[in-house]
Amino acid sequence: MRIGFLGAGKMAEAILAALIRSRVASAARIRICDVVPARRADLRRRYGVRVADTATDLVRASDVVFLAVKPQDLDQLLTHVAPALAPRHVVISIAAGKTLAQLQKLAGRQVRLVRVMPNLAVMVGEGMSAFCLGRRAVPADRKLAARLLGCCGRVVEIREKHFDAVTALSGSGPAFFTYLLVALADAAVAEGLPAADARLLAEQTMLGAARYLLETGIEPEELIRAVASPKGTTAAGLKELERPAVRRTLARTIRAAARRSRELSHG
Ligand SMILES: NC(=O)c1ccc[n+]([C@@H]2O[C@H](COP(=O)([O-])OP(=O)(O)OC[C@H]3O[C@@H](n4cnc5c(N)ncnc54)[C@H](OP(=O)(O)O)[C@@H]3O)[C@@H](O)[C@H]2O)c1
Missing domain, CATH: 1.10.3730.10 (ProC C-terminal domain-like)
Structure with missing residues (x-):
């Protein structure tokens, strides 16, 4: 399984570091893409992850794609990479406030989506992440989300209508x-x-x-x-x-x- 991170900021780093540390994924199977060249070089040097030149390259070379940019950057990015998304992809969004309906509209109706609300404590391996599956997601995606997020804290599946309460609490x-x-x-x-x-x-x-x-x-x-x-x-x-x-x-x-x-x- 190849895992890509679109946006390699604080949250992406916390998740990829936990994936490597817990041996859920090796650094060689992880790719990042970020607009800041120094950030890309820094993460490559410290974790040994691969760097994709463009967001579309990253999507093509990944099976799981984390959307880890700020919410205000997400619409444009997702619209841009949507044509490269295929049935094998699982797209995991950690962008606060972006609903499955909004994401599905941008990514395409057939795309397998997972929406996640993590919290700051993923950075110390004690995060609380709540997730819900999109309409096209399959049962295996539930296990996958729990496994990937479980390496940096606890994970719970919730109904999307509870996301606002989760956002407030955790x-x-x-x-x-x-x-x-x-x-x-x-x-x-x-x-x-x-x-x-x-x-x-x-x-x-x-x-x-x-x-x-x-x-x-x-x-x-x-x-x-x-x-x-x-x-x-x-x-x-x-x-x-x-x-x-x-x-x-x-x-x-x-x-x-x-x-x-x-x-x-x-x-
Ligand atoms: N931090 C938290 O506690 C927390 C909790 C729950 C959820 N989240 C969610 O997690 C997501 C990431 O948050 P963060 O704190 O990790 O943000 P961050 O540190 O700002 O990381 C986002 C990174 O993505 C880069 N980027 C922006 N547009 C891009 C594009 N088109 N292609 C590739 N890279 C791009 C940004 O570059 P620039 O800096 O140049 O824009 C930045 O390096 C957000 O959507 C946020 O809602 C965060």
Whole structure:
């Protein structure tokens, strides 16, 4: 299987590095194409991947094509390479806000498409990617998408109508969780903790809580109960946190991000 990346920016690099690291694909089977010559040379030097001179050359020499340019560059690029797309191709778009209908219209009705919403954490192998299949995709494409994206984090298949909520929760989520982390760490600094210690404690605690939930499979409420003994320190803190206004603000945060995602997708 030959894998091509149209656009070799931050996300493309994160995915191709994970593919090579996890031996899902060798560097010799990966091609990139980018408008920036220095970027092409840099990735070739650091990963040993091949470089295609043009986007059409890349498509012709690939079986799987990742669309990894910014959304505003995608329409023109996809229209340009569409004539080179054949039934063997699986086209995987990671462009935020580009719907399957929009992609299908540009790529051609017969093209096998996968739409993905990854997040920033693919860069450290802890990404969360949600995907959905286009009308022409076959069941094997589901397995392929899960395998390719699974090497840089967790993967879930969702219905396309849920993409805006996913964009709000896991796409924008790294920023929201980090905001909470900073607020909690700052409050600990106000209690006298040195800032560097507060940051490490907050980061590792967020990571630890998430891993604990993922690895034990327990309900979040159960974790909270396990930490909060009656009348203890956690219970005292939770009493403040559990005010309805806090939950309302968090709900508004997700709603606003999802609404903006809808606006960006549908104009
Ligand atoms: N970053 C995130 O956290 C994140 C999360 C979810 C989804 N995404 C999606 O991932 C995609 C890539 O994002 P990114 O952060 O990796 O962007 P990026 O770093 O800007 O990478 C895109 C690369 O593609 C190049 N490019 C533009 N037009 C091209 C063309 N016609 N042919 C070949 N290369 C072209 C760009 O060159 P120039 O710089 O010269 O334009 C740039 O080097 C976006 O669609 C974004 O919506 C990103």
